[in-house]
Amino acid sequence: MKKIHQYMRPLFTKYLALPSDAVHELPRITMIGQIHAYIENHKGISVFTDTELRLRTINGYIQLTGNSFVLKLMLPEEVLLEGKISDVKFIPEKE
Numbered sequence: 001m002k003k004i005h006q007y008m009r010p011l012f013t014k015y016l017a018l019p020s021d022a023v024h025e026l027p028r029i030t031m032i033g034q035i036h037a038y039i040e041n042h043k044g045i046s047v048f049t050d051t052e053l054r055l056r057t058i059n060g061y062i063q064l065t066g067n068s069f070v071l072k073l074m075l076p077e078e079v080l081l082e083g084k085i086s087d088v089k090f091i092p093e094k095e
Contacts, residue, residue, distance in 0.1 A: 025058045029088065037064055037081045037088070038073075045079070053081055060093035 030038040039055060039062065046061060047054035048071065053064045066085040073080035 027055070027057045027062055029062070031085070031088075034066070034085045035082060037079075037085055039079045039081070041077055042079065043077075045074075050083075053079070054091075055079065059090075061091040063087075063089045063091055065089075 025041055027042055028040040030040075037053075042055040042057055042062065044056045045053070046056050048069070050069050051065060051067050053069060053071075055062045064081060064085055065087045066083050069081060069083035071079060072082045
């Protein structure tokens, strides 16, 4: 079944004009300067402090570091972070 999904995903994006981030369950990060980050398609919060936010994704983790972090919005697959963001990293899942 998994092979069928892997084969069908490119067809969905090409012929049905679906966005690739939605079909592949990839995270989407929208940033406004260094003060806001809106992250969609995550799988949950792993770490949250006033200096770090780490979110699980389908391929590993997204880590945002900085200071004065506040979660302004938290939904099952969306997060709005406010603060001074100094770094964004993608950390692959260990296999």
